[in-house]
Amino acid sequence: MTGAAALAAALALALSIALLCARRIGTAAIICAIQALLSAAALAALRWQPAATALVAFALNGIALPLALLRVVHRPAMSPVIATRNGAVGFWLAVLMLSTLVVAAFTQARPSPASDSLVLGSSIVLLGLLLVAQRSHPLAPVLGLLSSQNGLLLVAGATPDLPLSARLVVILPLVPGLILANAWLRQ
């Protein structure tokens, strides 16, 4: 794994933590967009082929979905503040437990040239899912799943010889897109 890719992936993980602390849905959407940019940068640094897929991933995860999310947020019925479902202590304990589990599991798993990206990506996926479970805002699932999608991009970048069809499946934010479309239609 190159130094640039490692730095981008580590920053993306730091943004996952920032996302968990975000209080306003607009701020969280911007954090998700920056995280998508960092994930795409890590993919480019990992020399993902074809290089255009990293650009497409950023266009979808970093521009299209956050913009659509912001449009839904600006509707009058939608609260701009994200409430926490459970207490802060339990929440941070869950973060700590997840991080420990990921590191412990991956030190057992197969070492590969890009295993750092694999560990960082998997951590981002799980922290995104934690956001889905911990926040009670109707759009929190979209944010959490979008962040998880960014983590999956890093995992895919670290997976050797991934076929083009699989790369295309990973760069499409199908699940967060579906949840957002549902939230849009229900409003």
Next chain:
Amino acid sequence: MIDPLPVVVIALPFASAAVLALVGSWRIGIWINAGSATLLLLLAALLPWHLHAPVPLLHIGAPETQLVLLTSLVAMTTSWFSRRDVPASLATRSLDRRRARLYHAACQALVGAILLAVLSDNLMLTWLALAIAIAAAAGVTGAVRSQAAATAASNLLLLCGVGLLIALLGTLLLHVAQEPHAATVRWSTLQSVPHHLPALHLACVFLLIGYGALAGVAPLHGWLPDAAAEGFAPGSIIVGALMVNAPLLVLLRLRAALNPNPGLPAAVLMALGLITLLLGACCLLASTDMRRTAAFAGMAQIGMIVVAIGIGGPAATFAGWLPMTLLALARASVLQCHGLPPTQLAAWTRTAGILALAILPLFALFLLAKAAVWLLLPLGVGVLLTSSALLARLPIPLPSVPVPRGGDLSEIAALAPIWLQLALVLLLVLAMPGPVVDWFNATAAR
């Protein structure tokens, strides 16, 4: 030379969905839906003569063919059942023309996606097919005009979406686990390809939790009772009785790939299965609504099937795979009784359906011989609770209660598909023909 039959079987529901999305009349939509489902069953009936046919990206094995037959049969009976239910819902204004069109198109797309997920040999294609199935299932569930149905559809999308993302992470990790790295990971070669064991176990844990969510396995099971109870009645049959089978096949394939070192993933499977069985049984005790009762009974059964897959080996897999087939038929029969006129014939049919659901947990007795000692108590408690709760809810039509005798031609036509399904359950439980036994043995030996 490519065999065209499996491709036609998958393409037909998708083509019908496209046509149904364009057809404005709900009356024509009903007939296209029923005609397409009947044609699909006829084509699927030819599939056993095309086992292991060479088709790129597809694998036509014994369990896959069995699930295609089961899916197309229940889809056919449900499409004929919705001939009665769609006009009734339009009359009560719980459906309108636009929603009826959405239901018909989503229903066919859902069946097509289930068939693609079952027959696909490529892990990514299976994932993509199940993602399409989830989207279509949300459309089918939310087709009816009610807040509860919309909430059920949102729950389904959210919980199954989380499951899909976890499964995608597991699929990527499975690529990493292969030694040497292969361009594609196939279900048909998963057992024979060497893997790095700790990496394989890690990937399998994610895959089991992810696809488990789509099968209604705890802890991401919450969508299943809501979708079955609040969604549009015919749609909830396809979602509750059929959609869960494709991820269960994935669990079976993964368990086979783990032999001879099942390790942590097998333990995870058994633990998740037990939790699902006990949770389903406890919820069943508190349930009063018939559709929710059928959903919780199904959930408990799914838990038992997952325990059987986790135990592994031909006998346990047989004891899990057969109830899975029977469960789909029995649950569809109970749900198709919903909304029938209150005649004696209909009441007896409903009673027979619930009785069929109540006897299914007894298949767990075959598991007890193979199960570890620590499994015996929770498995036995779960089975007893499920069966007794269902038997306690058995609606026996007493002669003292004045109900119309029924039996006119239209009622018999409405009940005939249910009787067909219940007759199949009876045949498979009491007098399974030799070739069918061989067929199930071939599946269990995988």
